[in-house]
Amino acid sequence: xxxxxxxxxxxxxxxxxxxxxxxxxxxxxxxxxxxxxxxxxxxxxxxxxxxxxxxxxxxxxxxxxxxxxxxxxxxxxxxxxxxxxxxxxxxxxxxxxxxxxxxxxxxxxxxxxxxxxxxxxxxxxxxxxxxxxxxxxxxxxxxxxxxxxxxxxxxxxxxxxxxxxxxxxxxxxxxxxxxxxxxxxxxxxxxxxxxxxxxxxxxxxxxxxxxxxxxxxxxxxxxxxxxxxxxxxxxxxxxxxxxxxxxxxxxxxxxxxxxxxxxxxxxxxxxxxxxxxxxxxxxxxxxxxxxxxxxxxxxxxxxxxxxxxxxxxxxxxxxxxxxxxxxxxxxxxxxxxxxxxxxxx
Amino acid sequence: xxxxxxxxxxxxxxxxxxxxxxxxxxxxxxxxxxxxxxxxxxxxxxxxxxxxxxxxxxxxxxxxxxxxxxxxxxxxxxxxxxxxxxxxxxxxxxxxxxxxxxxxxxxxxxxxxxxxxxxxxxxxxxxxxxxxxxxxxxxxxxxxxxxxxxxxxxxxxxxxxxxxxxxxxxxxxxxxxxxxxxxxxxxxxxxxxxxxxxxxxxxxxxxxxxxxxxxxxxxxxxxxxxxxxxxxxxxxxxxxxxxxxxxxxxxxxxxxxxxxxxxxxxxxxxxxxxxxxxxxxxxxxxxxxxxxxxxxxxxxxxxxxxxxxxxxxxxxxxxxxxxxxxxxxxxxxxxxxxxxxxxxx
DNA sequence: TTTTATTACGAAAACGTTAAAGTGCATTTT
DNA sequence: AAAATGCACTTTAACGTTTTCGTAATAAAA
Numbered sequence: 001x002x003x004x005x006x007x008x009x010x011x012x013x014x015x016x017x018x019x020x021x022x023x024x025x026x027x028x029x030x031x032x033x034x035x036x037x038x039x040x041x042x043x044x045x046x047x048x049x050x051x052x053x054x055x056x057x058x059x060x061x062x063x064x065x066x067x068x069x070x071x072x073x074x075x076x077x078x079x080x081x082x083x084x085x086x087x088x089x090x091x092x093x094x095x096x097x098x099x100x101x102x103x104x105x106x107x108x109x110x111x112x113x114x115x116x117x118x119x120x121x122x123x124x125x126x127x128x129x130x131x132x133x134x135x136x137x138x139x140x141x142x143x144x145x146x147x148x149x150x151x152x153x154x155x156x157x158x159x160x161x162x163x164x165x166x167x168x169x170x171x172x173x174x175x176x177x178x179x180x181x182x183x184x185x186x187x188x189x190x191x192x193x194x195x196x197x198x199x200x201x202x203x204x205x206x207x208x209x210x211x212x213x214x215x216x217x218x219x220x221x222x223x224x225x226x227x228x229x230x231x232x233x234x235x236x237x238x239x240x241x242x243x244x245x246x247x248x249x250x251x252x253x254x255x256x257x258x259x260x261x262x263x264x265x266x267x268x269x270x271x272x273x274x275x276x277x278x279x280x281x282x283x284x285x286x287x288x289x290x291x292x293x294x295x296x297x298x299x300x301x302x303x304x305x306x307x308x309x310x311x312x313x314x315x316x317x318x319x320x321x322x323x324x325x326x327x328x329x330x331x332x333x334x335x336x337x338x339x340x341x342x343x344x345x
Numbered sequence: 346x347x348x349x350x351x352x353x354x355x356x357x358x359x360x361x362x363x364x365x366x367x368x369x370x371x372x373x374x375x376x377x378x379x380x381x382x383x384x385x386x387x388x389x390x391x392x393x394x395x396x397x398x399x400x401x402x403x404x405x406x407x408x409x410x411x412x413x414x415x416x417x418x419x420x421x422x423x424x425x426x427x428x429x430x431x432x433x434x435x436x437x438x439x440x441x442x443x444x445x446x447x448x449x450x451x452x453x454x455x456x457x458x459x460x461x462x463x464x465x466x467x468x469x470x471x472x473x474x475x476x477x478x479x480x481x482x483x484x485x486x487x488x489x490x491x492x493x494x495x496x497x498x499x500x501x502x503x504x505x506x507x508x509x510x511x512x513x514x515x516x517x518x519x520x521x522x523x524x525x526x527x528x529x530x531x532x533x534x535x536x537x538x539x540x541x542x543x544x545x546x547x548x549x550x551x552x553x554x555x556x557x558x559x560x561x562x563x564x565x566x567x568x569x570x571x572x573x574x575x576x577x578x579x580x581x582x583x584x585x586x587x588x589x590x591x592x593x594x595x596x597x598x599x600x601x602x603x604x605x606x607x608x609x610x611x612x613x614x615x616x617x618x619x620x621x622x623x624x625x626x627x628x629x630x631x632x633x634x635x636x637x638x639x640x641x642x643x644x645x646x647x648x649x650x651x652x653x654x655x656x657x658x659x660x661x662x663x664x665x666x667x668x669x670x671x672x673x674x675x676x677x678x679x680x681x682x683x684x685x686x687x688x689x690x
Numbered sequence: 691t692t693t694t695a696t697t698a699c700g701a702a703a704a705c706g707t708t709a710a711a712g713t714g715c716a717t718t719t720t
Numbered sequence: 721a722a723a724a725t726g727c728a729c730t731t732t733a734a735c736g737t738t739t740t741c742g743t744a745a746t747a748a749a750a
Contacts, residue, residue, distance in 0.1 A: 004462075004490070006706060017730050022708060032728060053407070053462045054706030057398040057735050064441075072426055075628075078418045085417075085444050089451075094458060096409075097442040099430050106434075113439060117349075117398045117736095145349070257632040282628075283420075287602040289634035351736060362700045367738060377698060399736035402705045462706095694749070701742075712731070719724065 005046045014039060056117075064094040065310060066119035068110050070102045070127045070154075075253075075282035076299045077125070080152065083303025084123060091311060093120075100127040108138045121148035121310045123303075126156060132195045148313040152306045154197055155325075162309040163325040164302055168198050168279075171295035171330030172205025175249050175277040178293075178332060180213055182339045184247030184275055188221040188238055190255045202251045202279060221245055225255060235259050239266040247275045253282040256292055260337065276337040290336035302328050350391045359384060401462075409439040410655060411464035413455050415447045415472045415499075420598075420627035421644045422470070425497065428648025429468060436656060438465075445472040453483045466493035466655045468648075471501060477540045493658040497651045499542050500670075507654040508670040509647050513543050513624075516640035516675030517550025520594050520622040523638075523677060525558055527684045529592030529620055533566040533583055535600045547596045547624060566590055570600060580604050584611040592620045598627040601637055605682065621682040635681035647673050
């Protein structure tokens with residue numbers, strides 16, 4: 001194995017001190033032109049590169065930012081990462097991705113590891129289990145230790161840090177509103193248990209739209225999916241009662257795609273009998289039959305904004321630095337699971 | 346901001362030397378029980394954790410491994426990462442994920458960055474542009490520098506390193522064979538340009554199956570998709586000639602899902618008129634109508650095996666260490682885009 | 691009583707880098 | 721001629737850790 005070239009080795013080669021070499025390579029005026037040129041040529045020839053580990057230790061920073069996400073097999077999160085990665089690269093930062101797998105314990109472990117000097121700042125989307133436990137001390141401690149933290153998508157309201165969230169409520173409202181506009185008046189909601197913040201927000205948007213149309217909330221039309229059980233079975237109840245919905249808003253793509261499948265099995269046609277709108281503009285939506293109308297979340301933008309805020313905090317000297325919560329707007333991507341509206345007002 | 350606690354600070358607190366503290370925390374027999382207990386209690390109280398950067402520098406290793414993938418918005422790669430991450434975690438390693446975005450230049454940059462002491466080893470799947478350029482010097486140099494490297498999925502045959510590949514040829518053969526078995530005899534292939542190694546391998550498997558059935562290769566039935574153009578348009582040609590296929594094997598999920606859409610637009614029914622099999626067991630396959638029969642690739646297993654090989658190489662002292670190429674078997678996941686076979690032989 | 695162990699700690703080097711401060715010599719200024 | 725300046729380096733400290741080696745003081749063995 002070829003040994004790595006270091007300042008020390010170059011110094012020995014030229015019979016000068018290490019700092020002479022360091023300065024020569026930085027083109028310092030303290031070093032004579034002749035020496036500089038010879039050292040630079042030598043360093044170039046041997047592909048000298050300052051050792052990152054040494055620099056990290058000296059500078060007390062790593063030019064690396066950490067990202068903790070609950071799941072990587074999830075189109076939305078990969079989109080966010082794409083956004084983070086792109087900007088990070090432009091700014092000379094590396095990205096370290098950790099998976100919490102929706103587990104509280106793993107989130108804590110990841111956080112501890114990253115906090116230990118490994119990264120200059122952290123971007124995180126909270127694990128479901130953590131939301132369920134409602135225990136956020138690991139984040140508070142991080143903030144107390146002065147490590148910049150940005151939360152995105154699944155954020156903790158009371159946490160004192162920068163946040164980026166999609167306009168979940170607005171998007172849900174938009175979706176429900178669209179269903180009304182298309183003539184539906186028995187609109188069902190398929191959502192997650194309430195401890196999932198985004199699910200809660202989307203439900204709020206759905207309620208808001210119902211209210212604006214003076215519709216009462218029909219509990220039979222609201223399914224809180226328990227992912228430990230069969231999703232299809234839970235959704236089947238929608239099509240068995242005496243009040244079968246004519247519109248369905250699902251808080252994610254999988255639920256939306258699954259409910260279309262179930263509806264078809266019950267003999268209903270989408271969008272003629274039932275219209276469906278999902279959340280998250282993932283890959284599946286385009287390939288279902290019919291393709292799914294969704295609320296687009298702009299994951300890339302979200303990732304980019306999160307990193308922007310993080311770098312902002314890392315770079316700031318301002319002792320009065322104020323944390324922001326940035327809202328990413330959502331909008332409808334109309335496909336074929338909703339009817340084409342002929343006369344729009 | 347709370348200052349990080351270090352050995353130095355603890356030493357000052359107790360009026361002892363740094364090395365005493367270090368030894369005390371390591372429960373060394375050189376230190377008296379009393380001093381040890383006091384120091385340990387103090388350290389515990391203040392959550393002392395050795396600074397990773399310092400350890401990295403001292404040990405000349407980081408307990409981190411780097412992964413370079415072409416795309417993260419890709420179910421297969423996320424599966425692989427899941428596999429890597431899981432095992433890495435069990436073994437006390439961190440994972441640093443870099444994206445090449447299929448770009449040669451970014452791959453080189455990522456490699457340089459990682460090679461510079463940041464990671465103990467690298468797992469990589471080669472970017473398309475690199476395969477096209479056919480320039481692998483950055484990898485050779487890495488190997489020359491003694492940095493452990495494992496290639497997966499898109500590997501470079503001539504590279505002297507550990508490799509993990511899916512049995513692409515075998516899987517493609519299996520798929521084509523299945524179509525024959527179901528009664529197809531005009532089987533089309535939708536593939537990538539030849540420089541993509543996996544596409545080439547899968548084509549080989551397709552050819553092999555054709556040969557075994559004494560079928561000639563019909564160039565009209567082979568579409569090499571150029572991703573810069575419209576995929577749908579390129580696929581349309583399949584349904585316009587005088588020899589319309591009754592079976593289609595596509596080398597990935599997107600092509601398979603898209604060709605089903607196009608076929609439907611041309612009035613054909615899948616699987617009654619045309620049967621379709623895709624490659625990669627992604628998310629889309631389950632939600633298309635009909636759901637897609639695919640060749641499952643076992644991404645997780647692949648990631649796990651890649652990391653296993655990497656750690657093997659990192660840990661080995663053996664100067665005669667032999668590189669291996671591990672083949673991950675593929676198998677068919679039958680869904681509804683192929684006919685149910687009634688009488689299997 | 692002298693030598694040898696043992697105990698319990700400290701000093702220093704090492705990982706590779708940077709930057710402030712120091713040094714010896716030549717040149718310029720007063 | 722003395723003082724100040726400039727040049728081209730070197731020395732040293734620092735980042736935080738581990739580990740080898742050294743060394744006082746005490747205790748045990750000769």
